[in-house]
Amino acid sequence: MSLKRIIIAGAIGTTFMTLYSYWASKKEREQFLEPALLNELAEDAEVLPEAVDEETNPAGWAGHYGQGVVFVAAYYYLYRNALQKPSVAKGIFAGAVSGIIGIAIWEAMFRMSKNPPKTERYRYYRQLFIAHLIFSTFAIYGYRLPDVVKQLR
Structure with missing residues (x-):
């Protein structure tokens, strides 16, 4: 396993996912930014310091x-073929699975929180599912990026 590639x-997949979440947040006028929502959820944890600004606090990021x-590491173990021979179809499949898992994790975190973030969950989960399709497609191609860079040299 190549930890560097993972x-x-x-990082590539998360960056493109986050760009989409920023766009969707502005379009829908809702808080869909995962780092900000993570910081809001972390406020319930007594062991963590209080976030000064949910959007810029490094803990959420x-x-x-x-x-x-972690998702790409799971792809490595579950979908090695997809990482070795990426395609949009493989990215969409991995993204759909990741999206369902991501929605389940977020729902669990929202339910466990004493004071969950105020966001319209159906709309958030819809954008989160699409964001995972974007994440996985860019992550799968990003895994091959070192090979592309090596060939360009």
Whole structure:
């Protein structure tokens, strides 16, 4: 397993997912930014310091990007073929599975929270599912990026 490739792919996928979430947030006039929502959820945890600003607090960003790396590591173990020979179809399939898992995780976090973020969940989950399609497609291609860079040299 190439940890470097997994980190690169996770960062690329998460970045494009986050760009989509920013766009969807503005379009829908809702809070769909995963790092900000993570920071709001973290406020319930007594062991963590209070967030000064939900959108810029590094804890939410670290959690968001860290989860992206975890998803790519799961892809590595479950979908090695998709990473070795990426395609849009494989990205969409992995994204659909990831989207369903992501929605389940977010729903669990919202339910466990004493004071969950105020967001319209159906609309959030719809955008989250699409965001995971984007994440996985860019992550799968991002996994191959070191090979592309090596060929260009």
